[in-house]
Amino acid sequence: MNPLRDHRAVPEPPRTPLALHHGVPGFQPTALRPAPELAARWGVGEVWLKDETARLGLPSFKIVGALWAVHRLLCTRLRVSPERTSYAELRQRLAGSDLGLLTASAGNWGRAVASAARWLGLRATILVPEATAEPRIHAVRAEGAEVRVVSGNFDVSVARAAELAGERDLLVADASEHPDDPFPGWVSEGYETLFAEIDEKFAASAEGGGDAEPDLVVVPVGAGALAAAAARHYGRTDSGTLLGVEPHEAAGAMASVRAGHIVTVPALTPTPMAGLNCGTPSATAWPALRDGFDAFCAIGDARAEHGMRLLDRAGVAAGACAGSVAGAVDGLLRPDACAGEAASAEAERLGLHGGSSVVLLLTEGVTDPEHHAKAMAGGRLVGEELAGEELAGG
Ligand SMILES: Cc1ncc(COP(=O)(O)O)c(C=O)c1O
Incomplete structure (x- = not known):
């Protein structure tokens, strides 16, 4: 869990640039897909997949x-x-x-x-x-x-x-080591559109008696521009939980939260979670990550691939960055023979119960077909297959 969390310090979200986005030929909101089989697997009320696998003709958000x-x-x-x-x-x-x-x-x-x-x-x-x-x-x-x-x-x-x-x-970099560099902040502002789209769906579901806000939002973290946008959108209250997911070898946000300031981890190991293979959180994103996130979790490639298979079962062909969030939640919540008690303790720590709603940001489609094919061929869909793998939290 993040000991530096301070929801009062998180700035308001920017006005969404939805109007500009809708002026771009072909722009459409992406789907928020229900995944009832994942909700049943994880013992929560609802799981929603924000599907960024095809956004304006490109396979990522x-x-x-x-x-x-x-x-x-x-x-x-x-x-x-x-x-x-x-x-x-x-x-x-x-x-x-x-x-x-x-x-x-x-x-x-x-x-x-x-x-x-x-x-x-x-x-x-x-x-x-x-x-x-x-x-x-x-x-x-x-x-x-x-x-x-x-x-x-x-x-x-x-x-x-x-x-x-x-x-x-x-x-035009989406990350910077200079906190006053405006460009990465503008990138985060652009991502507000994603969350505005999720809000619209939740508002519609609240009218039908569903939850008005997700209880857990799970975000893959690279340099942190997307995570900063998520923090500004969801992190300003102490209700709901924001969880960031990073690769083991590039868990710069988790290391920084532990250190209390930005630190660099080497990030020298290639990973199919290529977009997350970033050793230093962006200085422009760091304050929002530090103040707005409840917890970070570091995973290995096998767990991301496991997540890709879970998503495939739920009807979404996705890349490893998207697989990371499904794999991480599965590692935390799947009550299998090895991890039954630990899993329910994790659910409690994340503030989850049988009626909770969980949103996973599926940030990419199949950007590396060879790796996708390998991941699909790579194992059974049971929690035990990864029971020995360490899931680091912080
Ligand atoms: C598919 C995907 N997901 C998540 C991220 C992480 O985004 P950020 O660098 O804004 O943290 C990236 C970054 O490249 C990405 O490509």
């Missing part, structure tokens, strides 16, 4: 943050109001410009930035760490971006992107 943040950046440069300038107007104003967007990304962020650049008629250069799976690189190239493979991990790519940025190649 990241386009929602990229669109709003790039829009704000360019409107600021052009000295026009981001709220009053539509996406189409911005594109017209940029016609003929030689501007480019530049970022470091293991895949989904880069693909989202490349996509936003393509729609705006701008160049995009995406730096990827050397361990990035080939299908992810291919997908970024398919958006028309130039991809440069950097030797080293994600943090090295981030540093390299900062060196290459300039007046014509605008750095």
Whole structure:
């Protein structure tokens, strides 16, 4: 559990950029799918899957943050109001410009930035760490971006992107070590749309006698832009629980919460949870993570793959970052022969009971088909198969 939790310190959520998002051709809210078989498995009332496996033609949620943040950046440069300038107007104003967007990304962020650049008629250069799976690189190239493979991990790519940025190649990073850097904060603002969509569904369900708010929201954490948005949306009261999930070898948020300040963990081990393989929480996200999250949990690849199989059973083909949240909750709540008592103690610690509603953020679809096939082939759907695996909490 997070000893630094202080709900009164969490800032209000921003106004949602829904209007801009709805002005983008083809933009649709993504589904919040009920998963009754998971609710039964975990002994809770309802499980809802926020399905970001296909958002605006891309297999992850990241386009929602990229669109709003790039829009704000360019409107600021052009000295026009981001709220009053539509996406189409911005594109017209940029016609003929030689501007480019530049970022470091293991895949989904880069693909989202490349996509936003393509729609705006701008160049995009995406730096990827050397361990990035080939299908992810291919997908970024398919958006028309130039991809440069950097030797080293994600943090090295981030540093390299900062060196290459300039007046014509605008750095658009969703994380920063400088707390006052506005761009990553704008990315988080963009993600507010996800939570506004969840609110709409819960409001509709409350009219029918269901819960008005989820009791537990489970968020995969990389550099923390999405988690910061979740913290601002859900973390301002002491009701409900926010749980962050990270890979064992890249549990930077959990280490930072334990230390009481931002720390870096090496994050040198490749993992199929590529989007979460980030050793340092973003300085712009850190205050919201520190104040707004109730708990963090670190998992191994096998547990994320187990989560992918659970999701597949629930009808969603998803990647390892999405599998991580299902796998983590299954590890905490599945009352099997080995973990019966521990599981109910965990449920209590998370504030859950038989009527609770749980929301899992499924942040990506099948971004690495080879790994997805391997995960689907990889085991039985019983809790015991992972009984020996350590689930670190903090
Ligand atoms: C699929 C997926 N889920 C979750 C995350 C984590 O997002 P953040 O870096 O904002 O914490 C990422 C980041 O790349 C991602 O690609």
